[in-house]
Amino acid sequence: MSKSTGPLPIPLHLIVLDTIGMVLVGIGLYELFSDAGLVPENLRFEGFETVFISVGLLLMAPLVVHLVRKVTTRSARGKEI
Numbered sequence: 001m002s003k004s005t006g007p008l009p010i011p012l013h014l015i016v017l018d019t020i021g022m023v024l025v026g027i028g029l030y031e032l033f034s035d036a037g038l039v040p041e042n043l044r045f046e047g048f049e050t051v052f053i054s055v056g057l058l059l060m061a062p063l064v065v066h067l068v069r070k071v072t073t074r075s076a077r078g079k080e081i
Contacts, residue, residue: 008070014063021059028052 027038032049039048 008067008074010063010066014066017059018063021056024052024056024059026056028056 028049028051030036031039031052039052
């Protein structure tokens with residue numbers, strides 16, 4: 001069995017960043033499409049939903065980059081063997 005078929009190790013800090021990003025994207029989308037008041041009035045400004053979504057996506061990007069790099073290096077090693 002090749003070592004390239006095992007699970008990918010994911011660092012804890014990337015999981016934490018991804019979780020925070022998912023929460024921000026969720027809150028931003030919920031606020032954008034509903035009239036709910038999840039975010040307190042003193043933290044609201046014009047377009048805050050878009051900022052929440054954008055920052056959330058940026059926080060989620062490092063995990064995606066990490067996984068893509070791991071998969072591509074793993075597949076490149078598999079071709080060499």
